[in-house]
Each structure stands twice: as structure tokens, then as C-alpha cells.
Amino acid sequence: MARGQLFLYAILYHPSPTKEQHDRGETPKTEIVIEPDHLLAGNIEQARTLVGRLIPEKYLDKLEDLEVIVGPLVA
Numbered sequence: 001m002a003r004g005q006l007f008l009y010a011i012l013y014h015p016s017p018t019k020e021q022h023d024r025g026e027t028p029k030t031e032i033v034i035e036p037d038h039l040l041a042g043n044i045e046q047a048r049t050l051v052g053r054l055i056p057e058k059y060l061d062k063l064e065d066l067e068v069i070v071g072p073l074v075a
Contacts (some may be wrong), residue, residue, distance in 0.1 A: 004040035
């Protein structure tokens with residue numbers, strides 16, 4: 001069995017500005033969908049797949065506004 005690697009991940013939501021916000025030159029604040037956490041996976045691709053499965057249902061129609069961050073945990 002392959003050794004697991006430790007990965008750090010988080011999911012952010014960068015909402016698109018409404019027409020009113022755009023007209024006023026405002027940028028909506030980024031929201032943290034999933035706080036930074038860690039997981040064990042065999043490789044980065046597997047880690048990305050596992051994190052992608054954690055996206056809450058209410059954001060599934062807003063995938064273009066999500067940022068999924070996955071990287072190796074460096075000590």
C-alpha cells in the first residue's frame with residue numbers, strides 16, 4: 001500500500017458583483033466556504049478529487065466563482 005501524503009486545503013467563494021455593485025465600483029468580499037483543513041491522500045490529484053467532493057450543494061451552481069486550494073503540507 002502506498003504511503004499517504006498530508007495536504008492542506010480550503011475552498012473560497014469569490015462572488016460576482018451585482019449590477020449595482022459594479023456601477024458603484026464595489027467588489028464583493030470573498031467568503032470562506034471551507035476553512036483550511038488537512039487530509040491524507042496518495043497524490044495531489046487524489047487530494048483535489050476528495051476536496052471537490054466537499055463542495056456544499058448550495059455552491060454547485062456557482063463553480064466558476066469558487067477557488068479550490070489544495071497543496072502539500074510543508075513542515
